Amino acid sequence: MNQKKSITLTTTFVGLMCGFVLTQQQAAAAATNAPDPTATSMVAPRGTATAKSAEPTQEEQSVNQQTSTQKAFTSTDTVNETVNPNQTSRTQSTGSSTTTTAEQTTTVNNNTTTSAQPPQGTATQNTATISSVNSANEITQPVSQPTTPTAPQAIKTTNSTNTASTTTDPQVETIAQGTWGTSKWEYTHQGDDYILHFHEGTFGASSQKTIKDPNSSYLQHTVGSIGASPEVFNGNWQWIEDLTQIIIDPGVKANQDSSYLFEYLNNLQKIIGLANLDTANVTNMAGMFEDYQGASLDFSHFNTANVTDMSWMFAGYQGPKLDFSHFNTANVTDMSWMFAGYQGPQLDFSHLDTSKVTDMSEMFKDCRELINLDLSHFNTAKVTNMYGMFNDCQSLTSLDLSNFNTANVTDMYDIFRDCRNLTNLNLSNWDNDNITDMSWMFYDCYSLTNLNLSNFHTTNVTDMSWMFHGCSGLTSLDLSSFNTAKVNCMESMFSGCSSLTSLDLSNFNTANVERMRFMFGYCQELTSLDLSNFDLSKIEDIDSIFISCQNLNHLILGPKTEFKYVYLPKVPNTGTRLLGTDRIIASPYWVATSGYQQGHKYTSNDLMELTGRDQVTTYDWDSKPAFTQTTETKTKVRTINLHQPNGQLKTETQTVAVSRPVTINPDGSKTYGAWTTAQW
Incomplete structure (x- = not known):
């Protein structure tokens, strides 16, 4: 009996102590679960x-x-407690x-x-x-x-x-x-x-x-x-x-x-x-890694088999070298802006399938560090848009685009703009029959010295504005294959081509052109211009077409080439040397050397306001040779006495002529050359 009482008392004491401990634990938990006033x-x-x-490191494992x-x-037990919905934390304090x-x-x-x-705010069981x-x-x-x-x-x-x-x-x-x-x-x-x-x-x-x-x-x-x-x-x-x-x-x-998934996480x-x-089900990866600047990306397991849009995917990428050799791009149709702004010297496209791509616009825009591009594997048969494709690739020195199929391309606006170190470009095999826009095409390619456009067909082009602007390295351009019948804008087309010396545009049909503003502006070395086929009947703006063409001294104009309110630089003063010639200005006028009113002289303003021209006429600055070349000749005679064996004297006379060149300078002074040698 006493033993039972002892057991009962012991059990009661243990129960009371357990209850006391549990109560303390609940109180501590409630205090800990109070909302954190610092949480915002x-x-x-x-x-x-x-x-x-x-x-985990070895220390962390320990x-x-x-x-x-x-x-x-x-x-040792599972305890379920109702949690206040406003509480954001729960603490169970047990020694640690x-x-x-x-x-x-x-x-x-x-x-x-x-x-x-x-x-918070989610409808769930608060347990x-x-x-x-x-x-x-x-x-x-x-x-x-x-x-x-x-x-x-x-x-x-x-x-x-x-x-x-x-x-x-x-x-x-x-x-x-x-x-x-x-x-x-x-x-x-x-x-x-x-x-x-x-x-x-x-x-x-x-x-x-x-x-x-x-x-x-x-x-x-x-x-x-x-x-x-x-x-x-x-x-x-x-x-x-x-x-x-x-x-x-x-x-x-x-x-x-998954477009723009990781964009702008600087x-x-x-x-x-x-x-x-x-990524097996992804169809859109546009802008996915745009502006990425971190460590190298592992694309070895990237599944791109169903992707159709990769536009902007690596635009602004500044990370380590890109390796996308495992990409399956068989279904991609849009690669516009894909590598725009990429900061790196090279990219490997040997495994890129472009057979279904229709848009390559701005694809390499602003790739200013790119020095080499091998696009020999590119299939461009379905591409319709190439505008700005290589815009601002300032470090490129050469581009081999001989394999490009451009039969379906309609837009080449800006395609080579600001390729400032490109020296040679051969586009003679391009099919341009469907292109409508060639504006700004070679803008500021100022290192370009050789541009082959010998088979360029421009039948459907409507805009050629700023096309060759700033191509200051070009000394000549063969545009004999150009068809300009549909062009309506030629504004600044050749402006800033400061090394061009002559342009034959006799094949240009300008019947639909409305704007020619600054067309030849700042072509300082241009001396000869054939505009015999120019029709200016629809022109609305032709302001400053010849501005700063101060050496233009040979113009061929046709019956429909009537200028209005056009500024043509004045003929220089008498005696001024013509650029690249041995001629000087005879009088400060233009003279009709053939055609309408042949022999007539005009000031620059008079020539620009001239009407009634009914035939192709050539106009030149009135000039003459800068120096008069003559020859000065002298004759020398000598007498030879021959004493013959019979005692008779025979006399012979010999004559020899010598000469030297004489240059009469514009001021009347003479410059003499060396005498020729002669044999008696």
């Missing part, structure tokens, strides 16, 4: 963030093992110091697993599940309810694991977490890195957003899906700027539309697990 809700930007995943043992000692919010890290046999809690111990070294995985968050949850979490002798370093601060599509993610701060970690699931839809730069009063930036998506960064500038790493777990699938240093990203 941040507006999520449009970019995506990734978490950093690394193999720490994790000790931590696991401590946690295993904490509780552990603070957890929004995610609970559990170490199992030295492996780290993460379970993300649903964001927290505490792990139970199965053995001294094993902890069961906590079970979380499925959630469908609509926006990222801005939270603050600090995870630190302490033991008597070891502390994990660095601490992990969870800034936000959420779900994009079906892929859960968390954005964390670890040491110097801000990491966005994506877990198994499918990414959400593509998006872009223009946000204001908080450091500028006027700058705005367009950010891609990770920075723009309401389910990820939602335009949060600070998160976009801070992001340094993205981690992609196995099982992550890219959205069918400080992103690396994408870990890019090979894990399943």
Whole structure:
């Protein structure tokens, strides 16, 4: 009986003590679960963030093992408690110091697993599940309810694991977490890195957003899906700027539309697990890595078999050398702007299939460091748009485009603009029958000395404005194959071609041209111009067509070449030497040397206002030879006396002529050459 009472008292005492301990634990948990007053809700930007995943070091493994043992000692039961919806963290205090919010890290046999809690505002069962111990070294995985968050949850979490002798370093601060599509993610701060970690699931839809730069009063930036998506960064500038790493777990699938996925993540240093990203169903990769500046990208497992759009894909790329040799581009139709702004000396296109591509516009625009381009494998049979394709490739010195099929191309606007070191270009085999726009085509190619356009067919071209502007290295141009019947604009077509000495445009049909403003402006070396076939009946603007053509001294004009209000430089003063000749100005006039009113003289203004010309007429500056060449001759006579054997005297007279050249200078002075030699 006494023994039973003793047992009863002991049991009662133990029960009271257990109740007391449990009450203290609940009180401590309630205190810990109070909302963190320092946690702030941040507006999520449009970019995506990734978490950093690394193999644990030996020291970390030791720490994790000790931590696991401590946690295993904490509780032997599963306790379910109702959690206040406003609470963002939950602490279970059991000897080791552990603070957890929004995610609970559990170490199992030295492996780290993460379970993300649903964001605030999500309709889920508010139940927290505490792990139970199965053995001294094993902890069961906590079970979380499925959630469908609509926006990222801005939270603050600090995870630190302490033991008597070891502390994990660095601490992990969870800034936000959420779900994009079906892929859960968390954005964390670890040491110097801000990491966005994506877990198994499918990414959400593509998006872009223009946000204001908080450091500028006027700058705005367009950010891609990770920075723009309401389910990820939602335009949060600070998160976009801070992001340094993205981690992609196995099982992550890219959205069918993955355009602008990693666009404008300026400080992103690396994408870990890019090979894990399943792109098998992707059809749109436009702008996917635009502005990327980080470490090299591993595309060895990238599946691009279904992709049709790669426009802007690597625009502004400033990372290491690109290796896309594994790309399957058999279905790609759009490669416009694909490498625009790429910062590198070379690209390898030997494996790129372009057989279905229709748009190559601005494909290499602003590739200013590109010095070599081998496009011998390019199939351009279906390409219709090549405008600006090589625009501003300032370091290119040569381009072999002999294999280009341009039969279907309609637009070549800007195609070689600002290729400032290109010296030679042979386009004689190009089929241009469908091209309508050639404006700005060779603009500022000032190193170009040889341009072969001998078979250029321009039957359907309507715009040739600024076509050769600034080609200051060209001394001649053969445009005899040009058909200009449909052209309506020739503004500044040859302006700034300062080394051109002559132009034969006698085959030009200008019946439909409305604008010729500055057409030959600043062609300072131009001396001869054949405009005999020019029809100016539809001209609306011809202002300054000959401005700064101060050496133009030979003009061939036709019956329909009537100028109005055109400034033609004045003929120089008498005695001025004609450029490249031995002639000088005889009088400051133009003279009709053939054709209409032959022999008549005109001032420059009179010639531009002349009407009634009914035939092709040649006009030249009134000039004469700069020097008069004559010859001065002298004769020498000598007498020879011959004494013959018979005693008679015979006399002979010999004559020899010598001469020397004489130049009479414009001032009347003479310059003498050397006398010739003569033999008696």
